[in-house]
Amino acid sequence: MIKIRNVRKSFEEMDAVENVCIEVNKGSIYGLLGSNGAGKTTLLKLLAGIYAEDEGSIAIDGQPVFENPQMKDKIFFIQDHPYFLPQYTVKQMAQFYKNIYSMWDEGRFEELAAIFEMDLHKKIHRFSKGIQRQAAFILALSARPEVLILDEPMDGLDPVMRKKVKSLLIDEVAEREMTILISSHNLREVEDLCDFIGIMHNGRMILEKDLDDLKTDTHKIQVAFKGSVPAIFDSLKILHKEKRGSIVICIVKGDAKEISSYVEQFKPVIFDMLPLTLEEIFIYEMGDIGYAVQNILD
Amino acid sequence: MKWGTLDMQSKTSLIKSEILKTIFRSVGWVSIVYFLGLFFAIPLDIIMNSSGEQRKFLDIDNLFQYNFQLQFIFSISVPVALSVFLFRFTQVKQYSDLMHSLPVKRESIFHQYALTGIMLLILPVLLIALIILVLYQPMNLQDFYSMGEILNWVGITLLFNIVIYLTGVSVGMLSGLSAVQGVLTYIFLLLPVGLIILVSINLPFYLFGFPGQYYMTSKFEKFSPLIAFTQMNMRTPSNVETAVYLILIVSLYFLGLQIYKRRRMEAVSHALVFPITKPIFKFGVTFCTMLLGGGYFGEMQGGTSWIIAGYVFGALIGYAAAEMVLQKSWRVTIHVKGLMVYTAIMAALFLLFQFDLTQYEKSIPQSNEIERVHFSESFHLYNDIDHEEPLYLKEYENIDLVRRFHEKIVKDENRQAQDSGRGSVFIVYELKNGEKLVRDYSINKREYKPYLKLIYESDEYKMATNEIYQVPEDETTKITITPSGPVTKRAVITDKEELKEVVQILTEEVDTASYEELQGIDEPYAHIEIYYNDSKKAYMTWNPSYTRFEEWLKEKSLLNDAKVNSNDISYALAAKAEDIDINFAAGYSYEEVFEKMTESKSSIKITDKEQIESSLGNSNGYIEGDYIIAFYFDEQRTMDIKSFTEKTVPEFIKERLQ
Ligand SMILES: Nc1ncnc2c1ncn2[C@@H]1O[C@H](COP(=O)(O)OP(=O)(O)OP(=O)(O)O)[C@@H](O)[C@H]1O
Ligand SMILES: [Mg+2]
Numbered sequence: 001m002i003k004i005r006n007v008r009k010s011f012e013e014m015d016a017v018e019n020v021c022i023e024v025n026k027g028s029i030y031g032l033l034g035s036n037g038a039g040k041t042t043l044l045k046l047l048a049g050i051y052a053e054d055e056g057s058i059a060i061d062g063q064p065v066f067e068n069p070q071m072k073d074k075i076f077f078i079q080d081h082p083y084f085l086p087q088y089t090v091k092q093m094a095q096f097y098k099n100i101y102s103m104w105d106e107g108r109f110e111e112l113a114a115i116f117e118m119d120l121h122k123k124i125h126r127f128s129k130g131i132q133r134q135a136a137f138i139l140a141l142s143a144r145p146e147v148l149i150l151d152e153p154m155d156g157l158d159p160v161m162r163k164k165v166k167s168l169l170i171d172e173v174a175e176r177e178m179t180i181l182i183s184s185h186n187l188r189e190v191e192d193l194c195d196f197i198g199i200m201h202n203g204r205m206i207l208e209k210d211l212d213d214l215k216t217d218t219h220k221i222q223v224a225f226k227g228s229v230p231a232i233f234d235s236l237k238i239l240h241k242e243k244r245g246s247i248v249i250c251i252v253k254g255d256a257k258e259i260s261s262y263v264e265q266f267k268p269v270i271f272d273m274l275p276l277t278l279e280e281i282f283i284y285e286m287g288d289i290g291y292a293v294q295n296i297l298d
Numbered sequence: 299m300k301w302g303t304l305d306m307q308s309k310t311s312l313i314k315s316e317i318l319k320t321i322f323r324s325v326g327w328v329s330i331v332y333f334l335g336l337f338f339a340i341p342l343d344i345i346m347n348s349s350g351e352q353r354k355f356l357d358i359d360n361l362f363q364y365n366f367q368l369q370f371i372f373s374i375s376v377p378v379a380l381s382v383f384l385f386r387f388t389q390v391k392q393y394s395d396l397m398h399s400l401p402v403k404r405e406s407i408f409h410q411y412a413l414t415g416i417m418l419l420i421l422p423v424l425l426i427a428l429i430i431l432v433l434y435q436p437m438n439l440q441d442f443y444s445m446g447e448i449l450n451w452v453g454i455t456l457l458f459n460i461v462i463y464l465t466g467v468s469v470g471m472l473s474g475l476s477a478v479q480g481v482l483t484y485i486f487l488l489l490p491v492g493l494i495i496l497v498s499i500n501l502p503f504y505l506f507g508f509p510g511q512y513y514m515t516s517k518f519e520k521f522s523p524l525i526a527f528t529q530m531n532m533r534t535p536s537n538v539e540t541a542v543y544l545i546l547i548v549s550l551y552f553l554g555l556q557i558y559k560r561r562r563m564e565a566v567s568h569a570l571v572f573p574i575t576k577p578i579f580k581f582g583v584t585f586c587t588m589l590l591g592g593g594y595f596g597e598m599q600g601g602t603s604w605i606i607a608g609y610v611f612g613a614l615i616g617y618a619a620a621e622m623v624l625q626k627s628w629r630v631t632i633h634v635k636g637l638m639v640y641t642a643i644m645a646a647l648f649l650l651f652q653f654d655l656t657q658y659e660k661s662i663p664q665s666n667e668i669e670r671v672h673f674s675e676s677f678h679l680y681n682d683i684d685h686e687e688p689l690y691l692k693e694y695e696n697i698d699l700v701r702r703f704h705e706k707i708v709k710d711e712n713r714q715a716q717d718s719g720r721g722s723v724f725i726v727y728e729l730k731n732g733e734k735l736v737r738d739y740s741i742n743k744r745e746y747k748p749y750l751k752l753i754y755e756s757d758e759y760k761m762a763t764n765e766i767y768q769v770p771e772d773e774t775t776k777i778t779i780t781p782s783g784p785v786t787k788r789a790v791i792t793d794k795e796e797l798k799e800v801v802q803i804l805t806e807e808v809d810t811a812s813y814e815e816l817q818g819i820d821e822p823y824a825h826i827e828i829y830y831n832d833s834k835k836a837y838m839t840w841n842p843s844y845t846r847f848e849e850w851l852k853e854k855s856l857l858n859d860a861k862v863n864s865n866d867i868s869y870a871l872a873a874k875a876e877d878i879d880i881n882f883a884a885g886y887s888y889e890e891v892f893e894k895m896t897e898s899k900s901s902i903k904i905t906d907k908e909q910i911e912s913s914l915g916n917s918n919g920y921i922e923g924d925y926i927i928a929f930y931f932d933e934q935r936t937m938d939i940k941s942f943t944e945k946t947v948p949e950f951i952k953e954r955l956q
Contacts, residue, residue, distance in 0.1 A: 011564055012573070048399045050563055072401035083392035085320050099316035100400050 001026040001179055002047070002147065007056035009042055016042040018203040019056075024196065026146075027177035029169070031194035033184055038200040040183040041080060044149050047181065048077035060147060073102050076145035080152045080183075082136035084124045090135050091120040094142065101143040109142035115164075129156040137165055141172060148172075150182045154189050166193055191278050211278070218281045219256055222249050223263060224270040232266050240284045251276070251284045313410055314402065321414045325383045332376045333422035339365040339372070341429045348437055358442045361430070361451035362531035369455075374524055377419060377459045378483050381466025382476050384415045388558075389476045391566045398563050408558045412467055412551065419459045427452045450534060457535070457543050458527050462487065464550035465523075471557035472575055474568040478623065490521035496586060499593035502738075503605055504651035506659045506711045509724070509738035511677045569623050580620040581640055587616025588644070609644075662705055663727050663735055665698045672726035673700050673753060677738060680724055689762045690728075696758050700725060703749040707739050751813035764808050765836035769828050771801045776829040779840065779851075779860040782822055784936045787866075789851070789859035796854065800847075801828065807844040815843040821919035823848075823861045864910040872913070872927045872951050873901035875941070892928050892937045902954045909950055916946045925951060 002024040009017040017039045024030045032040050045051045046058055049065040049072050058064065063071050084093050090113070098104040113120055116134045124135055133156055140148060148169075154162050170193065172178045184190045187197070191211065199207040218239070224247045233241065237253040247270065252259055256273065263271055276284075343364045347356060362369060387393040397407065427448050434445065465486055470479040485492075498510035520526060520539065535543070557572075565571040570579055591612020595604040617637065621630040650656065670690040672680055680688045691697060704725060721743035727735040743750060753759055761767045774797040779789040791797055804826070822839035829835050840847065840860070851857040858865070871892070877900040880886050895901045904910055910929070917927050923941030930937050942951070 045395065045564075050395050050398045052562065067403060069401040069403055072399070075399075075401075077395075077399040079392060079395055081392060083396050085396070086324060086393075088320075096316040096320065099314050100402065 001061060002030075002181070003057070003059045003062075004043075004047065005057045005059075007043070007046060007053045007058060009039075009046055009051060009054050015203050017046065020200070020203075020205045022198060022205065022208070024179055024181065026179055027173055028195040029173060029180040029182065029193055030196045030198065031182050031184060031187075031190040032198050032200065033187060033190075034200035035185065037202075039203040040200055041151055042203075043200070044077070044151050044181060044183055047147075048072075048075060048149050050077070074146040075149065076101070076140045076143050076147070077149040078136045078140050078151065078153060080155070082132045084132075084135070087123055087125070089121050089123055090118055090138070093124065093135070093139055094120075097139055097143055101145075103144040105142055105144050108144065109138065112138040112141055112168075115168075130158060130161065133157055134161065134165075137168070141168065144176075146178060148178060148180045150180065152183055152185070154184065169193065187278060187282065214281055215276075215278065216256070217253055218276055218284070219252050219254075219259060220249065220274040220276050220280070221252055221259070221263065222247055222270060222272040222274070223268040224248070225266065225268050230266045232263065236262070251280075313406070317402070317407070317410050318414060321384065321411060324386070325380060325415070325418060328376060328380045328383060329418040329422055332372060332419075333425060335368065335372050335376075336422055336426045337429070339368040340426060341433060344430070344433055344437055344439070353441070356442065360443055360447045360531065362454075366531045370527060373455060373458055373527055374462060377463030378466045378480060380415055380418060381463050381470055381483070382480050384411055385467065385470045385479075386476065388470060388561070389474055389479065389566060394563050394566045404559050405555065408555050412464075412554065415463060415467070416460060419463055420456060423452055423455050423459070454530055454535065457540065457547075458523055458530070460547050461523050461543050461550070464547055464554065468550050468554040468557060471554050471561055472571055474566045474571050478569045484524075487524050488522050491525060492586065494521065496589035496593060499597065500589050501651070503592070503596055503602075504648075505654070506708065507737040507739050508658070509677065509736045512680075512724075512736050512738060515677070515681060569626065576624055577636065580617065580624065580636070583620040584613050584616040584640065587619070588613035591615070613644075659708055659711070661735070662701060662708065663729055665694065665701055667729050667731070668697050668701070669728045669730045671697050671700050671728070672724070673759075674724050675722055677724050680726060688726075689759075691753075691756075691758055691762070693756075693758045696753065696756050699749065699753055699756070703746065703753070704737065706746070706749065707741060747813070750817075754813045754816055760808060760811075764838060766801070766804055766808055766828065766838050769801055769830050769836045771798045774798070774801055774828060774830045775832070777801075778827045779824045779856070780827070781824045781860060781862045783862035783866070783938055784931045784934045785862055785866050786933060787859045789856040791854075791856070799850065803847050803850055804828075804838065804844070807841075807847055808838070811841065811843060815841060862914065864907040864914065866931055866933065867910050867914075867929045868905075868932045870904040870910055870913055870927055870929045871895045871901050872904060872925060872955065873898055874955055875924055875926050877901070878926060888928075888937055888939050891926070891939050892930075895926070895928050900955075902951070904951070909948070912948050913942075913951070916948055917942055918946065923947075925955070927951075 002022065004020060004022040007017055007020045008015060020039075020043060022030070032043065034040050042051065046053050047065065049068065052066050058066070060071055060075070065071050065075065085096060088096070094106075094109050098106065112118075116138055118131075118135060118138060124132060127135065133153070137153075153165070157165060169180060173180060182190055182193065191197075195211055197207075197209045197211055198205055229248060233250070236250075236259065239251040239253060241248065241250040243249075260271070260273060340361060347353065358364065387397045398404070430439075430448055431445075433439065434448070462483075466479065466483040469483045469486055470476075473479045473482060495514055498508075498514040501508040502510045523543070526535070526539070561571055570576050588609045589612070591608035591610075592605045593608070594612075595608030598604075617632075618630065621632065622628060625631070651658075654660065670692045672688050672690050674680060674689060691700065703723075707723065722738065722740045725737045725739075729735065775792070777791040777797060777800055779791075781788065791800055820842045822841055824840040826838050826840055827835055828838070848857065848861075851860050857863075873895055877898060878891065878894050879898075880891060880894055904913065913927055914929070917940035919940055923943040923946070925942040925947045926939065927942065928937050928939045942948070
């Protein structure tokens with residue numbers, strides 16, 4: 001659904017986004033990760049049609065976004081610091097968006113306002129940061145967008161609210177195949193939410209992963225053999241290997257069943273296959289990209 | 299109109315009522331404040347000055363004359379404030395991101411904002427006009443002006459407001475900071491006039507003969523709506539002006555739209571959004587402050603080294619200030635390369651003008667190319683608003699004479715630089731091909747006396763400068779001769795024959811007057827008014843050299859009334875200038891001088907009529923000489939103070955003051 005191809009965006013002399021390609025399918029949740037200044041916000045604003053790309057193309061359902069109201073009508077962007085029209089109340093903002101977004105759902109708005117126990121008649125700029133963010137979610141979801149773009153959305157929400165928001169988002173995706181792009185510094189914050197992960201560093205996309213694949217594809221095995229270790233590792237896809245006494249621990253990629261049946265052939269004394277946390281997968285998988293990955297794992 | 303066509307385009311670029319609502323919420327107050335301000339300035343003023351007593355003192359013939367200063371302040375501030383507040387959403391990053399993520403085309407956003415802004419400017423003016431219309435009959439405003447004036451007021455006010463507002467809007471599209479938008483708007487509105495002034499001050503330093511004043515004063519106000527508006531209580535804009543403003547309105551609107559469509563939203567909060575405007579701004583400011591610095595030092599101190607110092611100083615300050623604005627910091631990094639290119643261009647410009655590579659100084663048209671020429675001592679004689687048509691010489695000999703004189707001045711350029719004299723020469727050639735060539739020189743008149751003498755003594759020049767030549771002897775009805783001095787007497791001639799004679803004599807006197815006599819610094823004896831053809835009037839002065847005229851008056855026993863004489867004066871006081879305790883250079887009043895002379899022991903009193911008569915004849919009107927004489931006039935109990943030089947002082951005074 002979303003196709004970003006070879007996009008470049010520079011600010012004066014500096015390239016903020018360089019040669020980035022992303023594809024996001026309808027109904028999936030894409031997590032954009034990266035350290036400060038990596039270019040996440042810039043990429044999201046390009047996608048939201050706020051900035052014009054210098055090179056490459058950005059299209060949703062084959063149509064460009066920039067200056068294309070029909071397309072933008074289906075997109076809702078929540079900024080990293082939610083912003084509302086000056087002096088507006090939530091109710092007034094709702095009226096505003098109702099007039100602007102054709103898919104606005106007033107019933108949904110009332111429902112969400114009730115869920116969040118939102119005071120509709122107070123000026124939004126008087127709310128605390130977290131409540132403002134809740135207001136932004138209420139408004140965004142009521143606009144019934146096909147694509148929801150969230151720039152660091154969990155920032156400032158308490159754990160209870162995070163959970164509530166996440167489950168709302170997941171429901172919405174499941175229910176009507178909404179597509180979500182979400183940026184964050186922190187993998188753990190979004191790992192339970194995202195299907196896909198893209199890691200940006202210095203304006204470039206350095207890694208893109210399907211999280212489900214990643215979890216089912218990577219395994220940690222512990223094996224021990226009587227006597228010398230047979231040459232089994234040559235034909236396995238090993239990401240990492242270490243020896244503790246007679247036990248060999250390695251991280252292997254591949255189908256779990258295939259791996260275990262292959263290893264069993266050599267009659268190991270000990271053979272365990274352990275699940276990996278996403279964090280471990282990233283560390284093993286991308287040891288060389290060091291800093292960038294380290295950062296999102298904190 | 300506009301909005302209707304937008305409706306057609308597509309469903310999503312309809313006007314959005316909520317956008318209009320948010321505009322009213324955020325800037326509606328500007329319109330309300332403007333309305334209240336105008337209400338205070340006009341209708342309230344009408345109501346408060348409605349009593350018969352007050353009306354007598356009202357001198358009003360159009361609506362601008364009610365609290366014009368207030369109206370002026372509103373008209374230059376409200377539109378700019380409106381443009382700044384209205385387009386806040388382009389100057390605040392998050393606001394901009396919000397507005398530009400909405401499914402609305404930029405074009406549509408611009409139309410909605412810009413047009414609503416215009417409406418917010420129009421509404422208060424229309425409402426005020428309506429109120430005045432309601433007041434018109436009950437307040438008897440027809441005594442002052444017609445109903446049409448109300449329409450005039452609405453039209454002119456809106457014309458200026460909208461031009462200024464749209465300038466603000468267009469500039470706002472270039473800038474990412476509201477403060478810069480505001481300041482730049484005013485700079486733009488004043489720029490043409492400012493540049494004309496700066497150039498007119500600076501070019502004469504290089505181009506010998508460049509008529510700075512001519513360019514500075516002529517049609518000056520037309521180049522800035524802000525300055526033009528200051529005259530709206532006295533004049534209405536011409537059709538051409540109105541057309542220009544209307545064209546400006548349309549072009550500024552579409553210019554703003556085009557800039558907005560091309561604007562990159564990431565540049566919000568940059569002083570200037572478009573990179574190419576940055577060097578233009580930077581060096582534009584540098585250039586202007588450079589001219590300002592050079593002009594200031596050049597006028598105050600004179601001399602090339604001062605001018606150059608002024609340029610360097612002005613340029614550095616301007617450059618630093620521009621960089622500070624662009625980099626938004628006090629500590630700026632200087633880009634040497636740009637500065638060097640700029641310096642090189644300025645040096646080239648300097649050489650271009652200094653060595654007159656454009657041949658500006660030497661270009662003097664050929665006599666046969668010239669249709670006519672204006673020759674006078676000052677631009678003000680050319681641009682005199684009281685005379686419809688300035689003096690022109692058309693005869694070939696005179697044109698050639700002016701030309702040769704001009705050549706001589708140009709040849710002597712270097713000498714002029716050292717002793718820029720007391721006199722000046724202003725020349726306007728009107729060529730046969732319709733072009734104009736204007737020059738202004740400051741010269742030492744004494745050096746060029748032969749030329750000046752020939753020009754001033756020429757018949758054509760005399761005919762053009764003396765009204766007496768227009769008087770037909772037969773149709774003269776009355777001549778009055780009013781002596782210069784504090785007396786009420788005057789001579790009046792009404793006899794047909796006498797009138798004829800006087801006109802003849804006066805014409806001859808002017809005919810034969812020499813350059814020296816015409817240029818003489820002697821005060822005229824009297825002012826002569828010649829009435830002819832029922833209502834026409836010619837004016838001239840009685841120059842002391844017109845002795846035949848004096849004799850004629852004596853013959854007709856009119857002399858006593860035509861000229862101040864000893865009979866008007868009861869006594870005179872004389873003293874050496876140095877003995878009177880007054881600093882003449884610092885300014886003085888006649889009363890003061892007279893008092894000091896009365897008190898002074900070293901002054902003498904003259905009562906002898908003959909001595910007074912001879913003192914009158916020899917003294918000079920300016921208090922510049924070595925001896926000061928004060929005449930006391932009985933009739934009005936006032937004095938007149940004159941002076942003698944060492945040469946003109948009568949013997950008896952000199953002796954008594956020894
Ligand atoms: N409007 C702008 N003008 C100039 N440079 C910008 C602008 N916005 C971002 N940048 C620069 O572009 C780079 C990428 O910025 P961006 O905001 O996209 O990073 P980010 O990944 O969102 O960072 P963060 O995690 O801190 O939000 C940064 O180096 C930043 O300085
Ligand atoms: Mg960011």
